[in-house]
Amino acid sequence: MTQRTTIHGLQVASELYTFINDSVLPGTGVSADTFWKGFDSIVSDLAPKNAALLGERDRLQAELDTWHSANPGPIRDMVAYRKFLETIGYLVPEPKKVKATTRNVDDELATQAGPQLV
Numbered sequence: 001m002t003q004r005t006t007i008h009g010l011q012v013a014s015e016l017y018t019f020i021n022d023s024v025l026p027g028t029g030v031s032a033d034t035f036w037k038g039f040d041s042i043v044s045d046l047a048p049k050n051a052a053l054l055g056e057r058d059r060l061q062a063e064l065d066t067w068h069s070a071n072p073g074p075i076r077d078m079v080a081y082r083k084f085l086e087t088i089g090y091l092v093p094e095p096k097k098v099k100a101t102t103r104n105v106d107d108e109l110a111t112q113a114g115p116q117l118v
Helices: 012-026 032-070 078-087
Strands: 003-005 010-013
Touching: 010 012, 010 032, 010 078, 012 032
Parallel strands: none
Antiparallel strands: 003 010
16 A cells, blocks of 8 residues: 655655655755645645536536437437537537637747647
């Protein structure tokens, strides 16, 4: 079983705790206490939002599973399938105005061609 260290309400794998404190933070100007307190704040803020998103993903997957069980094989009526996806919230209306820019974006994304893992 993984050994855990409790810090600011978090239970962190002890190996990760040691790695962050001994190998990552030195030289950054950030104290271990400041880092872990800030990380705990981020986790506390985002964990409920993440749980809600995972719940929504589960709901969508259940809807998709039910539909595909009731309609096995290739999709025969793409218009009806699209309507179903819109009804369950899997597809949303296209926004009226969208503007994408590569200003203030790393070169790896903005100017360098090639496969990207983004």
